[in-house]
Amino acid sequence: MESQHFETNAIRHQNPRTDFREHSVPLYLTSSFVFDDAEQARALFADEVPGNIYTRFSNPNNTEFIEKLCLLEGTEDGIATASGMAAMYSSMAALLKAGDHVLASRSVFGSTHQILSMLFPRFGITHTYVDIADPASWESHIQPNTKMIFVETPSNPALDIIDLEWLGKLAAKHNLILNVDNCFATPYLQNPAKWGAHIVTHSATKFIDGQGRVIAGAVLGKKELINEVRFFTRHTGPALSPFNAWVLSKSLETLAVRMDRHCSNALALAEFLETHPEVIKVKYPFLPSHPQHALARKQMRLGGGLVTFEIKGGIDRGRKFLNALKMLSHTANLGDTRTIATHPASTTHSKLTDAERQAVGITPGLIRISAGLENIDDIKADIVQAMKASAVTS
Numbered sequence: 001m002e003s004q005h006f007e008t009n010a011i012r013h014q015n016p017r018t019d020f021r022e023h024s025v026p027l028y029l030t031s032s033f034v035f036d037d038a039e040q041a042r043a044l045f046a047d048e049v050p051g052n053i054y055t056r057f058s059n060p061n062n063t064e065f066i067e068k069l070c071l072l073e074g075t076e077d078g079i080a081t082a083s084g085m086a087a088m089y090s091s092m093a094a095l096l097k098a099g100d101h102v103l104a105s106r107s108v109f110g111s112t113h114q115i116l117s118m119l120f121p122r123f124g125i126t127h128t129y130v131d132i133a134d135p136a137s138w139e140s141h142i143q144p145n146t147k148m149i150f151v152e153t154p155s156n157p158a159l160d161i162i163d164l165e166w167l168g169k170l171a172a173k174h175n176l177i178l179n180v181d182n183c184f185a186t187p188y189l190q191n192p193a194k195w196g197a198h199i200v201t202h203s204a205t206k207f208i209d210g211q212g213r214v215i216a217g218a219v220l221g222k223k224e225l226i227n228e229v230r231f232f233t234r235h236t237g238p239a240l241s242p243f244n245a246w247v248l249s250k251s252l253e254t255l256a257v258r259m260d261r262h263c264s265n266a267l268a269l270a271e272f273l274e275t276h277p278e279v280i281k282v283k284y285p286f287l288p289s290h291p292q293h294a295l296a297r298k299q300m301r302l303g304g305g306l307v308t309f310e311i312k313g314g315i316d317r318g319r320k321f322l323n324a325l326k327m328l329s330h331t332a333n334l335g336d337t338r339t340i341a342t343h344p345a346s347t348t349h350s351k352l353t354d355a356e357r358q359a360v361g362i363t364p365g366l367i368r369i370s371a372g373l374e375n376i377d378d379i380k381a382d383i384v385q386a387m388k389a390s391a392v393t394s
């Protein structure tokens with residue numbers, strides 16, 4: 001059954017019950033599927049009838065996960081992939097060819113950056129990075145061979161917001177494919193397809209799994225584009241394991257309640273940090289102090305699970321602060337039940353120059369918090385004690 005409501009679809013969209021009358025959908029851990037007869041095998045391979053052949057092409061668990069994700073994102077079709085990066089790569093490699101150009105926001109995920117700047121040039125696909133802070137300049141960077149616009153909003157780690165309605169119109173005006181990595185927002189907070197995105201990509205590793213267990217991704221979008229992506233993934237093989245698809249389909253059942261809590265914890269933490277004397281600046285899309293607060297409220301249901309703040313004392317203080325944390329995890333993930341703290345200047349973005357870091361909003365004392373689902377008082381208490389323990393003694 002299909003409902004008007006996100007939560008109901010996330011729970012009730014599932015594969016038909018088998019003869020075993022199970023309530024929870026079983027795991028189809030099988031590499032291939034048996035043909036009833038030679039005629040059925042022929043028809044399946046000829047795409048004349050729908051059905052499973054081999055798990056690299058499709059599997060009931062992957063199909064359930066992706067159909068549900070399409071329902072929640074408001075997209076026509078989709079492909080589940082073995083990682084978020086397999087989704088980013090497939091969504092571009094399947095739709096671009098030598099001679100094409102991509103317009104990308106400068107603040108994209110590190111590996112997406114590597115694909116655009118190190119791998120695609122080998123195949124004759126070029127790109128231009130544009131700044132989120134300067135959208136008025138974007139149109140002037142569109143070239144006759146520009147084929148795709150690729151963005152993330154909110155951006156990582158600066159949490160800047162791109163106006164999706166404006167961008168959807170810009171893409172339509174120039175007949176470009178708009179590809180939005182919606183990993184930070186999840187389909188519960190924001191649906192880029194509603195604003196004109198043709199492709200919506202996800203790392204399902206983050207909030208969609210939400211419990212730090214699996215690596216996965218998805219490419220969603222218009223049927224004719226997804227058919228090209230399907231051809232590409234069927235023959236290049238980044239298929240999602242059915243076990244991970246089964247885990248993720250169950251995870252989607254709780255996405256709405258989890259996101260409500262991630263977002264309320266993140267907002268409470270952001271409001272608290274704004275009053276803390278050791279903090280120079282806090283950024284959170286739903287704080288009135290965020291420069292694009294009104295835009296965030298227009299296109300997002302809630303402000304998301306990530307908060308950043310600038311701690312006094314620069315790069316050294318940032319490192320000391322992380323070492324002083326007792327409960328918060330120091331790990332390279334986000335969107336987990338456990339609150340996670342990272343210091344981009346000394347880790348994920350340490351290879352950039354100061355100027356490059358500045359361009360993507362990474363100051364020396366910037367700390368990124370992925371608010372988990374623990375009690376907010378315990379999250380605050382650990383941050384407060386780590387602030388004290390890392391304070392520069394004069």
Ligand SMILES: *Cc1c(COP(=O)(O)O)cnc(C)c1O
Pocket residue numbers: 083084085086088109152156181183184202203204205206215216217
């Ligand atoms: C993590 C992440 C990715 C990559 O996803 P993996 O599942 O780690 O391959 C891509 N985009 C964003 C915004 C991410 O946070």
